[in-house]
Amino acid sequence: MYKYNNFDEDFVKERVSQFREQVSRRIDGSLTEDEFKPLRLMNGLYLQLHAYMLRVAVPYGTLNSAQMDKLAHLADTYDKGYGHFTTRQNIQYNWPKLSDVPDMLSELADVGMHAIQTSGNTIRNVTADHFAGAAADEIADPRPVAELMRQWSTDHPEFQFMPRKFKIAITGSPNDRAVTKAHDIGLRMVLLNGISGYEVIVGGGLGRTPMIGKVITDFLPQADLLPYVEAIISVWNRLGRRDNKYKSRIKITVHEHGIDKFRRLVDARFIEIRPFFSGIDQEILAKIEKQFAAPEFKIADTKGYEAVRLINPAFRSWTDTNLKQHRADGYVIVSISIKKHGATPGDATSDQMRVMADLARTYGHDELRISHEQNVILPHVHKSDLSKLYTVLRTAGLATANIGLASDIIACPGMDYCALATARSIPVAQEIAVRFDELKIEHDIGALKIKISGCINACGHHHVGHIGILGLDRAGVENYQITLGGDHTETAAIGERAGPGFSADEIVPAIERLVLGYMDLRSSPDETFLNAYHRLGVAPFKAILYPQEKANAA
Amino acid sequence: MARSFTPKVVTANRLIQGDTVWLTANGYWSSDICEAEFITDAGTAELRMIDTETQAHLVAGAYLADAVMGEKGPKPIHFREDFRTRGPSNYAHGKQAEKVEKNV
Ligand code: HEM
Numbered sequence: 001m002y003k004y005n006n007f008d009e010d011f012v013k014e015r016v017s018q019f020r021e022q023v024s025r026r027i028d029g030s031l032t033e034d035e036f037k038p039l040r041l042m043n044g045l046y047l048q049l050h051a052y053m054l055r056v057a058v059p060y061g062t063l064n065s066a067q068m069d070k071l072a073h074l075a076d077t078y079d080k081g082y083g084h085f086t087t088r089q090n091i092q093y094n095w096p097k098l099s100d101v102p103d104m105l106s107e108l109a110d111v112g113m114h115a116i117q118t119s120g121n122t123i124r125n126v127t128a129d130h131f132a133g134a135a136a137d138e139i140a141d142p143r144p145v146a147e148l149m150r151q152w153s154t155d156h157p158e159f160q161f162m163p164r165k166f167k168i169a170i171t172g173s174p175n176d177r178a179v180t181k182a183h184d185i186g187l188r189m190v191l192l193n194g195i196s197g198y199e200v201i202v203g204g205g206l207g208r209t210p211m212i213g214k215v216i217t218d219f220l221p222q223a224d225l226l227p228y229v230e231a232i233i234s235v236w237n238r239l240g241r242r243d244n245k246y247k248s249r250i251k252i253t254v255h256e257h258g259i260d261k262f263r264r265l266v267d268a269r270f271i272e273i274r275p276f277f278s279g280i281d282q283e284i285l286a287k288i289e290k291q292f293a294a295p296e297f298k299i300a301d302t303k304g305y306e307a308v309r310l311i312n313p314a315f316r317s318w319t320d321t322n323l324k325q326h327r328a329d330g331y332v333i334v335s336i337s338i339k340k341h342g343a344t345p346g347d348a349t350s351d352q353m354r355v356m357a358d359l360a361r362t363y364g365h366d367e368l369r370i371s372h373e374q375n376v377i378l379p380h381v382h383k384s385d386l387s388k389l390y391t392v393l394r395t396a397g398l399a400t401a402n403i404g405l406a407s408d409i410i411a412c413p414g415m416d417y418c419a420l421a422t423a424r425s426i427p428v429a430q431e432i433a434v435r436f437d438e439l440k441i442e443h444d445i446g447a448l449k450i451k452i453s454g455c456i457n458a459c460g461h462h463h464v465g466h467i468g469i470l471g472l473d474r475a476g477v478e479n480y481q482i483t484l485g486g487d488h489t490e491t492a493a494i495g496e497r498a499g500p501g502f503s504a505d506e507i508v509p510a511i512e513r514l515v516l517g518y519m520d521l522r523s524s525p526d527e528t529f530l531n532a533y534h535r536l537g538v539a540p541f542k543a544i545l546y547p548q549e550k551a552n553a554a
Numbered sequence: 555m556a557r558s559f560t561p562k563v564v565t566a567n568r569l570i571q572g573d574t575v576w577l578t579a580n581g582y583w584s585s586d587i588c589e590a591e592f593i594t595d596a597g598t599a600e601l602r603m604i605d606t607e608t609q610a611h612l613v614a615g616a617y618l619a620d621a622v623m624g625e626k627g628p629k630p631i632h633f634r635e636d637f638r639t640r641g642p643s644n645y646a647h648g649k650q651a652e653k654v655e656k657n658v
């Protein structure tokens with residue numbers, strides 16, 4: 001795993017001490033809020049509805065056990081004993097005191113973590129496939145390149161005052177788990193004649209104007225990656241609209257100028273700057289790659305595992321839903337659901353964080369990942385350790401067998417915390433999960449992605465949910481709009497609005513009706529919600545959601 | 555004819571703690587909206603907002619929020635402002651869990 005060198009360490013410590021000064025000048029009144037706000041945002045500190053919020057980056061979603069222990073320690077010492085994992089592979093603390101934040105950042109720096117560029121018009125935390133370095137379907141681990149981009153983009157002088165924020169996602173696998181098509185730049189590793197390079201996707205994004213990214217080049221050699229990404233950002237930095245916040249993201253620039261013109265400009269810029277990349281970036285990359293070397297996988301008997309699966313149905317069900325295929329023999333990828341029915345999606349208590357850290361140390365080669373779906377991953381676990389691991393998870397309330405099912409919901413903080421929200425999202429997620437658990441039909445329903453955002457900014461990815469829910473304020477009352485048929489994978493699609501919104505009381509019954517209706521419509525139990533939607537179109541689903549209108553029209 | 559004015563309260567977050575507060579008639583910030591000054595004309599509202607600029611060492615992000623007069627004092631109109639008097643709905647954290655301190 002990547003360890004900071006002295007330069008990184010000094011840089012982060014220096015930033016903490018600068019921020020400590022800024023906070024004390026704010027507290028003694030020499031800085032006004034207007035002066036202080038951009039400074040705190042540069043350090044991941046927001047002011048929300050009920051308190052401050054500190055957003056800490058988990059670069060490309062990778063953590064070791066010491067870092068997870070530190071997150072638990074911060075939750076206990078400076079917050080209310082829990083943290084919230086987000087779709088951007090960050091952790092958010094909802095209750096820090098302004099005067100404590102410099103200490104929090106200083107403690108994070110001790111384990112090589114920070115909140116730099118988690119906010120503001122900068123290149124944000126680069127997100128990656130949460131199964132990176134472990135997945136059986138992967139061409140290569142994308143994290144060394146993500147780390148290279150982090151080093152290159154951090155404090156990059158050209159990119160500190162861009163038209164708007166900039167988000168990059170990367171995957172090393174053809175099965176896209178990093179939602180690359182909904183990012184400003186998405187990078188997908190591809191093979192050409194046995195050589196790995198990247199398909200580069202540009203101009204994707206969610207928010208007010210959702211767009212699926214467009215392919216700007218279908219094969220970019222690895223050595224050209226940084227200059228090419230720099231060329232893209234540099235073209236946008238020049239053309240991007242600074243006059244209108246809603247038109248400032250690269251998706252609008254690409255849309256307004258067209259991908260062909262944009263590509264020409266990028267190619268021209270690339271030719272200009274390519275000579276300045278002398279190859280040092282590739283030397284650095286080679287060093288980084290060594291630090292991401294796979295752990296030494298062990299060889300052990302898996303008969304015991306199969307035997308426990310046979311006799312313990314709860315364990316069997318958990319292994320059916322929460323495990324994914326690993327590239328090493330005898331190993332699996334374990335997804336720990338932090339979506340227990342009725343709990344807040346993405347929230348983990350400090351005790352749970354410590355349990356997960358401990359499991360990573362004992363059974364997981366000291367590695368953890370945060371997924372954009374707000375779960376925690378143990379990427380390398382040997383099958384022979386699974387039943388022991390499961391027992392510990394059960395005791396900690398972490399053994400919910402619902403990965404990829406109806407209750408594995410992404411929900412943004414919504415109006416329970418977020419100052420920008422137009423409605424709550426957490427209670428809707430909680431109620432949907434509890435309802436499907438009561439009905440005991442989750443496993444019957446099968447793969448289903450429900451995603452909820454508390455406003456048009458779409459932090460909860462609702463546009464790419466099979467079922468998306470958007471919370472709005474309609475004349476001073478919470479109202480929930482449903483979108484259908486979104487897809488967050490390599491076949492990404494923006495969901496279609498189903499019709500008028502539902503009140504807070506109606507939304508959960510509407511979702512229940514929709515899902516039960518799908519079960520009647522599907523051709524076989526194997527036909528997923530999304531497949532049924534593709535086969536049948538939106539009409540029958542609308543009819544289920546709005547039975548009254550159907551009756552009126554009849 | 556004067557334009558109709560929806561009564562307001564001035565609200566903000568306390569600088570260090572970040573919790574929600576409301577401006578009282580005697581110029582203190584209270585954790586209880588019931589103690590807020592109930593502002594019924596645009597001129598006073600504007601004056602109070604100018605006053606808050608001298609309060610940067612106490613609060614952040616002051617703004618005017620619509621209110622109505624209730625039995626115990628001003629009450630929020632919008633659900634967002636109502637949530638701000640209580641705290642989040644997923645945990646008993648924030649004001650709903652803490653003893654409301656007065657006049658700090
Ligand atoms: C509570 C503080 C937050 C604030 C103030 C905030 C603000 C915003 C804003 C303004 C946008 C729209 C950007 C645009 O379209 O230009 C946005 C997008 C987004 N945010 Fe947040 N957000 C917050 C929390 C979160 C959380 C908790 C997550 C993860 C769960 C998240 C993940 C995202 C994602 C994935 C997008 C859409 C992707 C895109 O940038 O197009 N945000 N956020």
Ligand code: SF4
Nearest residue numbers: 412418421454455459
């Ligand atoms: S979608 Fe809206 S409500 Fe949800 S976290 Fe983002 S800005 Fe806040």
